[in-house]
Amino acid sequence: MTNIQRLLDIMARLRHPETGCPWDLRQDFASLVPYTLEEAYEVADAAERGDAADLREELGDLLLQVVFHARIAEERGLFTFEDVAGAIADKLIRRHPHVFGDTVFETDTERHAYWESSKAAERREKGKTEQEESTLSGIAPNLPALVAAQKLQKRAARFGFDWPEIGPVFDKVREELDELEAARATSDQSRIQEEIGDLLFVVVNLARHLEVDAESALRNGNRKFVTRFRYIEKQLAAQGKTLDESTLAELDALWDEAKRSLSNGCQS
Template sequence: MKSEQNNKNAETLTALQELIEVVAKLRDPDGGCPWDLVQTPQSLTQYVIEEAYEVVDAIKSEDKSHIAEELGDLLLQVVLQAQIFQEYGDFSLKEVVEGISQKLIRRHPHVFGDVSVQNADEVNQNWEQIKAAEKGETPSNNQLTEKLSGYTRKLPPLTATMKISRKAAAAGFEWEDIDGVWEKFHEELQEFEQALASETPERQEAELGDLLFTIVQIARWKNLDPSEALQGTNRRFIRRLKIMESVADRPLSDYSLPDLEILWQKAKAILSS
C-alpha cells in the first residue's frame, strides 16, 4: 500500500513539474504568450478570487470532473503568481510550498509533536495560540480590534461580518438571548426607514449597514450561513426568471408589472411542483 502511494506521489510531482514548465513557457519573453507576459500579481488578483468562488460552486455541484477542473484553474493562479515573483527575484514556488508545509507542522503539534488534544475545539485553540506566537502577538487592549480590522480588509463583507460577530460574542459582547437580537433588528429597521424618509444618502447607507449587521447576528444565533442564504436566493431568482423567459411569448420588458407578477407566480409553482 505504501509503495502504491509513493508511486502516486511521484506521478503527482511529475504532473506538477509539467505545469510549472508550461507556466514558465507562457511567461518566457522569447516566444511566450503576450497576455501572460503583461500580467502582474496585482492584475491577477481578480482571477484568484474568481477561481476560488468557482471551486466552491463546483464542490456544491458534486460534479467530480468539474471540481477537478476548477481546482486546476485555482492551482494555476498559485503557480503563475509564484512564477512572476520568481522573475522579480523575490521567491519561488519552492518557498511557497516549504512555507505552508512548515506552517502545518508547527500548527499541528498533536500530529507532528507530543501534544495531546481531545477534540476539534482544542485543535482550534492551539492553532490560534501558535498563530499568535508566530506573529509575535501578545495580549493587549486592542488585540481583538486589530483582528477584527483584518477581517474587514481580507474577507467579503458578509463573511467578515459573521467572523466579527463570532469573535465579539466570544469576547463577551453578546445579547443574553435572541429576543434582544430581535429588539435590535426592529430598532435598526425603524432607523433605516426614518433615514430613507428624511436623511442624507450617507446616513441611509449607514443605517442599511446597521440593519444588515443585525440580520447577520440573527443568522449566527440560528446557526445559519448568511452568504449561503443569499447565494441560494440569487440562484432561485435566476431560475424563476429563466422559467418566465421560457413561457413568455415576448421579451419580459414588454410585459406590464401585473403580467410579470402572474408569470413570476407560475414560475414559483413550477419550481415547487
C-alpha cells in the same frame, strides 16, 4: 515529470521575456487579483453544486493562479512555488499538534482555542507592532463583505462581545430596520447607506446565531432567484411574449407559479 512540474514549466515558458505570451508577461500580483478571486468563487460554486467534473476543472484554474503568482515572485527573487508549498505544509503541522505531535485536546473548544492562539503567534512573528495587533487582526480587508462581517463577529464573540441568546438579535434587526426607515424619510443618501450597512451587519449576526453561513445563504438565494426568473422568461417565450411586453401583475403571477412549480421539482 510530474504534472505539477509540467505546469510550472509551462508557466515559465509563458513568462519567458522573449518568447512568452505578451498578455502573461504584462501581469503582476495586483493585476491577477480579480482573476484569483473569480476562480476561488467558481471553485465554491462547483463544490456547492456537487459537480465533481466541474470542481476538478475549477481547482485547476485556481491552482494556475497560485502558480502564476509564484512565478512572478520567483522572477523577482522573492520566493518560489516550492517555498509556498513548504510554508503551508509547515503551518499545517504546526497548527495540528494533536495529529503530528503528542498534544491531546479534550474538546473542539480546546482545539479551536489553540488554532487561534497559533494564528495570533504567527501574526506577532510577522512583525506586527503592539499598536497594529488587535483581537480583529488577520482578517483580510478585501474579503467579501458578508464573509468579513461573519469573521469579525465570531472573533469578537470569543471574547464575550456577543448576545448570549438569539432573541435580542431579532430585536436588533427590527431596530436597525426602523432606523433605516427613519433615514429614508430624511432623503440623506449617506445616512441611508450607513443604515443599510448596519442592517446587513446585524442580519449576518442573526445568521451566525442560527448557525447559517451568510455568504452561502445569499449565494443560494441568488441561484434561486436566477432559476425562478429563467422560468418566467421561458413561460413568456412560450406565449410569444417578452419581459418588456408583460405587466408587473403578469410577472408576479409567473413568479408565484415558478415558486410552486420549482418547489415541487417540476422544471417545465
